[in-house]
Amino acid sequence: MHSTPVPISTDLKVFSKMPLFTGVVPPVVTPLHSDFSVDLPSFTRTIENLLDGGVHGLFVLGSTSEVVFHDEAGRRAIIEHAVKVNNGRVPIFAGVIDPTTDRVINHARTARSAGADAVVVTAPFYTRTSQPEIGDHFRYIKDAVDIPIIAYDIPVCVHVKLERRTTVGLASEGVIAGIKDSSGDDGNLRYVLKDMANDPSFFGMTGSEILVDSVLAMGAHGVVPGLANVDPHGYVRLWNLMQAGQHAEARLEQERLLKLFEIVWISLGRTSAGSAGVGAFKSAMKSLGIIASNTMARPQRSLNDEETAKVEIILRDVGLLR
Amino acid sequence: MHSTPVPISTDLKVFSKMPLFTGVVPPVVTPLHSDFSVDLPSFTRTIENLLDGGVHGLFVLGSTSEVVFHDEAGRRAIIEHAVKVNNGRVPIFAGVIDPTTDRVINHARTARSAGADAVVVTAPFYTRTSQPEIGDHFRYIKDAVDIPIIAYDIPVCVHVKLERRTTVGLASEGVIAGIKDSSGDDGNLRYVLKDMANDPSFFGMTGSEILVDSVLAMGAHGVVPGLANVDPHGYVRLWNLMQAGQHAEARLEQERLLKLFEIVWISLGRTSAGSAGVGAFKSAMKSLGIIASNTMARPQRSLNDEETAKVEIILRDVGLLR
Amino acid sequence: MHSTPVPISTDLKVFSKMPLFTGVVPPVVTPLHSDFSVDLPSFTRTIENLLDGGVHGLFVLGSTSEVVFHDEAGRRAIIEHAVKVNNGRVPIFAGVIDPTTDRVINHARTARSAGADAVVVTAPFYTRTSQPEIGDHFRYIKDAVDIPIIAYDIPVCVHVKLERRTTVGLASEGVIAGIKDSSGDDGNLRYVLKDMANDPSFFGMTGSEILVDSVLAMGAHGVVPGLANVDPHGYVRLWNLMQAGQHAEARLEQERLLKLFEIVWISLGRTSAGSAGVGAFKSAMKSLGIIASNTMARPQRSLNDEETAKVEIILRDVGLLR
């Protein structure tokens, strides 16, 4: 049912009854030079590597993209570069992640004018808001900018959960087109999918790297795995196997990716969890020749040589590096 | 010892041995029109009300000022207006609060050029950083901008504690001039003050409204109470009583202010904790004729008429309204 | 591989290479009279209802059994009654849940002498222990009592996670025979199963009611659903479908059980989450004629008539009540 990731139809009634996006839509790593500026040639290779792997969409300026380290001008440049490199091959989501409503509206306008197909919005952060206030946050953005909104449930960053009633309420009102769930609460996602089952245009995606087969099996429409920056073919294989109903084979592929995912804990302790995860992706991408430097945005720490050597052992173990 | 809130000296050696700031330094509420734009005439009255009350400094763009709701241009306008109204009467701190290092550096440059005397910096947020990375965050800012830095410990917003070793390390290196503690962990603040006791230039301030006498009694150098926007005279009286060693009288004044602080829970449940607190300050300020509207920045909810009526009962009870 | 839930073999070498327990092993509700004493006739019917439903084991004195509300004598009586009613039909786990090591050892001795086949042990609680101390907790119990130990990962109750390295370490040493995971962290469980894949005797079970198909699909050996007290046939059907590789049909059954699980939120707000969940199970069981009273142990609140009426609507909706 979801084998066509980007449904194209001249029949608007049919179109409106399908999810806007499905498939593997990785959050795209933002490579940096050692002076912390964006390394555009590496960024081009990152995107080409994902498209070569067969991904169905690109999510620029997600958490994995270190979005909150970039200001408005930097974000515009990142979206524009991605749009240019992609050149219409797949749809592009843009994260418009900042603490409060009016600032998010500005980012959403920028994203729209820079060519993004949808924007990804979290609950407000730093400030503490209630579920009704969070609902209004999405409504204000919807009213202000004419672009599809994907809700981003990421309590580990914003420290509040998008509760089922909030998500389902916004989806039923047509404020949000779908949800990207990085909460780890797959039970809640399952209830959201159930509640919205009568609306074939609503979609749910998981941010998990390690439970993709499970979440697809329960009816999710896509997956947004940061680890796909390292192994896009793996996640596309996993997606295709699940689309074909080959659960046992999908499980084996997922288990191979579990091994690869172990890179995210290598520098833990010396660095924060945030630096350890994206830092490991960057180190692996450098070892694979995709990007030039594993530099993390300030004040995060990058993986050192010893840690990178451990990353490479795992890359060899899963067959990505010889 | 700290009876002179703003030490002025031509002898630099003496100057360097005293805290840069002491006394009552309220975070200044940012009044809004009902269309969410800043209400400058109300902002002027807010500042004049504080200065009339005898406060020793102004902290613009703090959490109580709804700082994260304002973008770079808006923040510059707020600082410039405050600097103009203040006209050198007291020193001005400016919050430079945003998720990551380079964005904070930009805000700090703006604050410096707009005339702020010091900047107030939190740990990074949204992203998860370790204590060493948080230390580097402050060091990068210190290296980039020539202005005193005050560390702002506010785990309820950034979801990480500035640990004693981090704060004391940064203070000992001369990276931070002082700390504003809104963590509620007065024991930790006490240890920081003890560790830095040999450095007479280091200062610690509490963000508490309700334990001011206690925290001053243990050696803190100042207080940053949001509630002072409603009753600056009360907090200045409290400060003066503690400076004079009149603990029993100070306790009575603090207990009067405890009654007033009850306004922050009136709308809780209907609104978030964030909206309830600053929203109550704004409602009280409107009832007292200081500001024109109690509008909260989007998506927060403002207090309604019924809740404002309850605020006014308390204002009468503590003698602020007849 | 796991189609025989309770492997029976005279060949000890083969036996030792299979999981001790697999299948549906519900935590058995402990029915109470309105004076809070255990209602043994209702308890008998609860057990018979489960066995009629085809469950593969019984877990008495779990969280759903309100274990921590019962003292040592009460616990012995509960295990003995269950052992008598069961009469060897399926294996029985007994929860031996109390804050600290020596008290757990006493409970484990009681459970063993009362006829339990294995004991279920959490991390210490009330006291705060480190992962190495938690490991020692299990080792001390293993040394003291000759009975298989199942680790119970339930952070929502004990406020500490059994980390992967702790679980895998204890499993590798032979201290624990398996794990019951009620942490909601299925990714961690998946890694534990992967780490222990070479030990065919180790087993992992999920405490989830709503992700059973998912967790079985990733290789778990069983499920411990409180909701099976209300609908044992549903969970046994779900288990059998997954054993047969009928994922789509399993998903439909799981989705029916999701509807049923909605009963656990009916009294939320008026009661705590704890009372709401087990309280709803008891109310449903009363409505289905299995138990005589929905009384919850003190100080928990039972569902009232209005809430019970809502439970019955759902029971009808899923076909359990006419």
Add this chain to the structure above:
Amino acid sequence: MHSTPVPISTDLKVFSKMPLFTGVVPPVVTPLHSDFSVDLPSFTRTIENLLDGGVHGLFVLGSTSEVVFHDEAGRRAIIEHAVKVNNGRVPIFAGVIDPTTDRVINHARTARSAGADAVVVTAPFYTRTSQPEIGDHFRYIKDAVDIPIIAYDIPVCVHVKLERRTTVGLASEGVIAGIKDSSGDDGNLRYVLKDMANDPSFFGMTGSEILVDSVLAMGAHGVVPGLANVDPHGYVRLWNLMQAGQHAEARLEQERLLKLFEIVWISLGRTSAGSAGVGAFKSAMKSLGIIASNTMARPQRSLNDEETAKVEIILRDVGLLR
């Protein structure tokens, strides 16, 4: 007003208008032999050391006493021994700490018959209860056992806060005689004291070791410092100075005790926070000749020789060891 710690009066009307307990009431460490059995001779010396230091009451079976490591028989023996050694010199509180209502009632009956003057009760734990259910927990105990109840607010162990409305409600109904606050939320304690100011029989005590002067200054009636097991004279001096209104001298004594309190972090990392704190008290008490062994109850780890050497450096630094 609170200078007489244990009010004695034949005029019952006057008596009933004063707090039942005031002053320094340390939680008494429970010394163990290396085989984990209670070391009664060391326990006797622990109590005599406290009484020699001038404390105004004893709190046996608190968290610092490792209460949850002891079963019902062990607890009875501990209370009876303390009652015998104390021989009426000061009042004795007994902690009756276990997860649920009926078990606490049993402990309270034991405590009463063993000679305790009051019992100390926490919110239920392991199970999750709401504030109204927590209120009922205290009411059931009050109805069942004729002994004064002190509420024990210790979220770090039971993972729920006794909210102001709960505490004040129970106090107003006469269910609880006072509160021991180990929540670290001194602002909340201050509001509870304010709300109960018209009831001179209600008392509030802090469990803090490091903010004693502050909390007494705001009107608290006593202090329950675990560290008094190491230095009872220090806390009694601090109490007396505060009673005499000598705030500056009290602050100096408190700052000396802050130095001593640093022992609680020495083994942190190698042991849990729980083991590190009480373990340091035990190590210090052994070094001071009060107890024979620093053994912690299983599965906690005791301080090792290297850590004990660091404890002794601090003991020398604050003048307790030569």
